[in-house]
Amino acid sequence: MNDYLPFVSRILSVVKHTEIEYTFRLSYDGVVRPGQFFEVSIPKYGEAPISVSGIGDGWVELTIRRVGKVTNEVFEHYVGDTLLLRGPLGNGFALDLFQGKELLVVAGGTGAAPVRGVIQHFAEHPQDCKALTALVSFKKENEILFRDDFSRWSNTANILLTMTRQQESEKYLLGRVTNHIPNLQFENIKNAVAIVVGPADLMQSAVAELLKIGFQEKNIWISEERKMCCGLGKCGHCRVGKTYICLEGPVFNYTDGKMFLD
Ligand SMILES: Cc1cc2nc3c(=O)[nH]c(=O)nc-3n(C[C@H](O)[C@H](O)[C@H](O)COP(=O)(O)OP(=O)(O)OC[C@H]3O[C@@H](n4cnc5c(N)ncnc54)[C@H](O)[C@@H]3O)c2cc1C
Numbered sequence: 001m002n003d004y005l006p007f008v009s010r011i012l013s014v015v016k017h018t019e020i021e022y023t024f025r026l027s028y029d030g031v032v033r034p035g036q037f038f039e040v041s042i043p044k045y046g047e048a049p050i051s052v053s054g055i056g057d058g059w060v061e062l063t064i065r066r067v068g069k070v071t072n073e074v075f076e077h078y079v080g081d082t083l084l085l086r087g088p089l090g091n092g093f094a095l096d097l098f099q100g101k102e103l104l105v106v107a108g109g110t111g112a113a114p115v116r117g118v119i120q121h122f123a124e125h126p127q128d129c130k131a132l133t134a135l136v137s138f139k140k141e142n143e144i145l146f147r148d149d150f151s152r153w154s155n156t157a158n159i160l161l162t163m164t165r166q167q168e169s170e171k172y173l174l175g176r177v178t179n180h181i182p183n184l185q186f187e188n189i190k191n192a193v194a195i196v197v198g199p200a201d202l203m204q205s206a207v208a209e210l211l212k213i214g215f216q217e218k219n220i221w222i223s224e225e226r227k228m229c230c231g232l233g234k235c236g237h238c239r240v241g242k243t244y245i246c247l248e249g250p251v252f253n254y255t256d257g258k259m260f261l262d
């Protein structure tokens with residue numbers, strides 16, 4: 001296997017969440033973890049790293065926001081078409097780290113994509129953790145990703161969705177995730193574990209709030225999105241000091257990863 005060579009993957013289904021955010025289910029038979037990523041490529045347009053947002057028998061899902069050259073072109077593809085993929089790349093989330101613990105997942109916007117698989121696992125296997133809370137922010141109700149999943153998972157997990165740019169809502173919380181962190185209840189906060197993924201300002205402020213309410217740094221996990229190119233530790237685009245985010249991340253324990261937060 002040449003890691004530089006993309007392979008062809010068929011689009012099995014497409015779910016349109018918003019005008020600019022779709023989930024593509026793509027054929028894939030290998031082993032993959034939530035939080036890992038694939039390089040999606042379109043000849044003549046380039047490659048874009050995209051997190052795995054769903055894993056199933058013979059497929060993976062990638063939830064893509066249309067923002068530029070490659071992602072615009074991906075949105076021109078439909079069920080039955082093919083995309084080129086390289087990966088899975090990066091480390092991803094090791095689910096056994098959260099086994100038997102009180103787990104809090106904090107995410108914002110497309111940051112919900114890399115953690116969807118983690119929430120799904122513990123919501124569908126509630127016996128595997130002590131308690132699961134997911135606190136996820138979107139700008140407005142019409143921008144919610146994975147709406148049906150969240151609604152289903154709320155039967156077994158504490159799912160809290162908050163709208164950051166909405167003045168009122170009958171169904172959801174309002175304002176930034178940081179406003180709601182102090183209201184969360186934990187039996188033993190010193191042992192509780194948290195995953196924080198999203199835009200840089202959300203990660204900074206959410207982690208600061210978690211530390212304030214008693215979380216330990218070593219129990220917080222973050223995922224870093226850096227400008228990436230090869231994804232294989234060769235080009236240096238993602239390098240910070242001696243660390244190649246593509247190889248050692250994108251998931252980091254906060255004690256190591258805090259130096260990479262912008
Ligand atoms: C590990 C990792 C995981 C990721 N996971 C996801 C995911 O799950 N889903 C997802 O949607 N994204 C994800 N991303 C982000 C995604 O990789 C980028 O959005 C993607 O690379 C954009 O590629 P593009 O060619 O479409 O955009 P580009 O054309 O490269 O544009 C990227 C951004 O730069 C801006 N830009 C482009 N050209 C210029 C210019 N000349 N001047 C100023 N601004 C410019 C664009 O407006 C856009 O915001 C992830 C990134 C990483 C590193």
Ligand code: FES
Binds near residue numbers: 227228232236244247
């Ligand atoms: S993306 Fe090339 S070294 Fe990490």
